[in-house]
Amino acid sequence: MxxxxxxxxxxxxxxxxxxxxxxxxxxxxxxxxxxxxxxxxxxxxxxxxxxxxxxxxxxxxxDSTGLSATLGGGAEKRRDIWASREEAMSIFKSKSPWKDWDPRVLRIYVEYGLRELPTAEYPDKTGVTLACHKTQEAACFRDxxxxxxxxxxxxxxxxxxxxxxxxxxxxxxxxxxxxxxxxxxxxxxxxxxxxxxxxxxxxxxxxxxxxxxxxxxxxxxxxxxxxxxxxxxx
Known part of the structure; x- marks a missing residue:
């Protein structure tokens, strides 16, 4: 920034x-x-x-040690590969916390918060994955x-x-x-x-x-x- x-x-x-x-x-x-x-x-x-x-x-x-560990661990364990944006949207609509999101925000998230595979982290995968890799998200939480x-x-x-x-x-x-x-x-x-x-x-x-x-x-x-x-x- x-x-x-x-x-x-x-x-x-x-x-x-x-x-x-x-x-x-x-x-x-x-x-x-x-x-x-x-x-x-x-x-x-x-x-x-x-x-x-x-x-x-x-x-x-x-102190945030416990909270950071919880959020960081959750980020590392989360699913981060889907066959398509359509599949990801279907799953998000049925699970927390995404199912509670405003539909407009969820559409934007699926469009811009995901990226096409393969990537450097997943060179042999197809479909879509998180635009920000989950290890980076976990590192942010653990700071x-x-x-x-x-x-x-x-x-x-x-x-x-x-x-x-x-x-x-x-x-x-x-x-x-x-x-x-x-x-x-x-x-x-x-x-x-x-x-x-x-x-x-x-x-x-x-x-x-x-x-x-x-x-x-x-x-x-x-x-x-x-x-x-x-x-x-x-």
Whole structure:
């Protein structure tokens, strides 16, 4: 993300430093958004929107070792080869968590979240597989450093630019105590807002995309009202 937005890569002829960038991330993607701003050259978001961020306080009863192992192990064991996109869609519609997803999101996932075989990992297979190999997904879940750095960064970041939190109203992956702790830490820097999307837990973008869109729209309008104040802290 940092390489792309700072122009260190190739293939996209856009100077993002001249754009009004809003960082939006869900789950581990929220951690990535937070960390992207810590690299050099500097990447400045005008505001950040964190959707059910996978952040946990370090060295407490909520330490993520158990959760990371569970998610990482599940990722490694998951099925990742299907005869076709049609077969994959049929299976996803009948199994959790995919069966609860908004149909539009599921169609996009099957179209762009899968890729044609063979691949480097499966040179002798046919059909379709995950666009992001499951070992990479597991590695993301098992990372312990990123979520600690992101957690510790919150007060400073919230004191620098508007930071908005959007959570699902159902506390499933992350306990309510963890969410309260994160908001308490962020409050030291006076975070901009926090919103709950009804009828969904951690998978807000997949299950309630319309509710998430409304919450993001509200945050963007709230951001513009507080942008001048935030700039004064820089």
């Amino acid at each position: 940092h390489i792309f937005l700072t122009g260190l890569g190739t293939g996209v002829n856009v100077d993002f430093s001249r754009r009004n960038l809003v960082g939006i991330g869900h789950s581990m993607g929220a951690t990535a958004v937070l960390l992207a701003g810590t690299y050099s050259p500097n990447l400045m978001f005008s505001s950040i929107i964190l959707v059910d961020p996978m952040l946990l306080p370090p060295l407490t009863k909520w 312990q450093l990123g979520r600690v750095r992101s957690y510790n960064l919150l007060p400073v970041l919230c004191d620098t630019i508007p930071v908005h939190f959007i959570y699902g109203a159902i506390d499933d992956y992350l306990p309510s105590e963890v969410k309260a702790d994160i908001l308490n830490v962020a409050a030291r820097g006076k975070y901009a807002s926090d919103t709950r999307v009804k009828g969904v837990g951690h998978l807000v973008p997949q299950v309630q995309p319309a509710g998430l869109a409304d919450a993001i729209w509200t945050a963007l309008n709230h951001r513009s009202a507080h942008h001048e104040t935030a700039q004064s802290h820089l």
